[in-house]
Amino acid sequence: MENVEEVKVRPRTINSRSSDRILEIVMYGIAGVLLILLIYPIYFIIIASFSDPAAVANGQVWLFPKGFTLAGYQELLKHENIWIGYRNTILYTVIGTAISLVVNLSAAYALSRRDLFGRKTISLFFIFTMFFNGGLIPTFLTIRDFHMYDTFLVMVLPFSVAVYNIIVARTFFQNSIPDDLWEAAQLDGCGNLRYYVQIVLPLSKAIISVIALWTAVGHWNSYFNALIYLKDADLYPLQLILRNILIMNQMQSAMGTGEAAAVALRLANIMRYSVIIVATVPIMCIYPFVQKYFNQGVMIGAVKQ
Incomplete structure (x- = not known):
């Protein structure tokens, strides 16, 4: 059997x-x-x-560069204001990310505490702003009245609150930080601020890394706020400077005639790809350092309820 x-x-x-x-x-x-x-x-x-613009336009570039050239990068680096843009963008990204982390994580921790009076009502006010806002003109007038128009602060302060990040971080705190820790800390004479700084934040590296990456990428790629709220070219971020360079080269190729117009058009075409590389490679280098926290932070902060 x-x-x-x-x-x-x-x-x-x-x-x-x-x-x-x-x-x-x-x-x-x-x-x-x-x-x-x-x-x-x-x-x-x-x-x-790195390829000849004509080869790219004719569809001859598939797996390897055709007609290897550095003309796009050489033409791009002739513009000295690129380095000003890099400097400004790095400052906006670092300072803006730091401010956003302080604001959003603090708000998320406060909303995660069950002993916060009016917690649900405050949360509803935050969520309301995700769907309704005053619009561009009222925002512009508010920034102008607070004397932040055409200043460094307009790029890092007014838009530092991200309700989605607050909700994700709040859920993470609720599900990953046990209430017993707070009770034990109280027995040792620990206050709210000390508990948040010395206990909660060190245990929240996953969600901090995720929100920091989201915020940093947003600041690095931002150009619309600079386009609306900045007029001083010395404050322009990299994205806006690269945009202006592309527009200028396209206008030169359109206004030119004969061989000069053809050369300008080829440079404008190849610079489009060079601009993307120059703008994205630095921020992509940050991802490997936070990748190990990324999935953990997103799943715990966004899925569990």
Whole structure:
């Protein structure tokens, strides 16, 4: 009887393992295709920035650069205000991210405390602002009346509150920081501020890293606020300066005639790819340092309720 049972069970085990293997191969194949679809556009921009614009326009660039050239980068780096833009963008990103972390994490921790009076009402006020706001003109008038128009502060202070980040961080604090820690800290004479700084924040590296990355990328890529609220070119961030350079080169190619117009058009075309590389590579270098915290922070902060 035992031999008969073994004969009956073994084929099922083999079939089960075979189907699991087939499913695994299919899933890896789908994941590989998606990976290629996501990575190839970035790879194409890189090789196109080193290729002859004519080859790119004719569709001859697929896997490797054609007509290797550094003309796009050379023309781009001739503009000295790029370095001013880099300096401003780094300052806006570092200082703006620090301010946003202080504001959003503090608000999230306060809303996560069950002993906060009116916690639900305050949360509703925050959530209301996610769907309704005064609009561009009232915001502009408010910034002007607070004397922040065309100043450094307008890029780091007025838009530092992100309600979505507050909600994610609040959920993380509620589900990851046990109430017993607060009770134990109170027995040792620990106050709210000390408990938040010395106990809560060190235990929240995952969510801090995620929100810091989101905020830093937002500040690095921001150009609309600078376009609206800045008029001093010395305060322009990198994105706005690169935008102005592209517009200027396109206007020169449109206004030129003959061979000069053709050369200007080729430079304008290749500089589009060079601008993307110059603008994105620095912020992409930060991701590997926070990647290990990213999934953990997002899942704990956004999924659990």
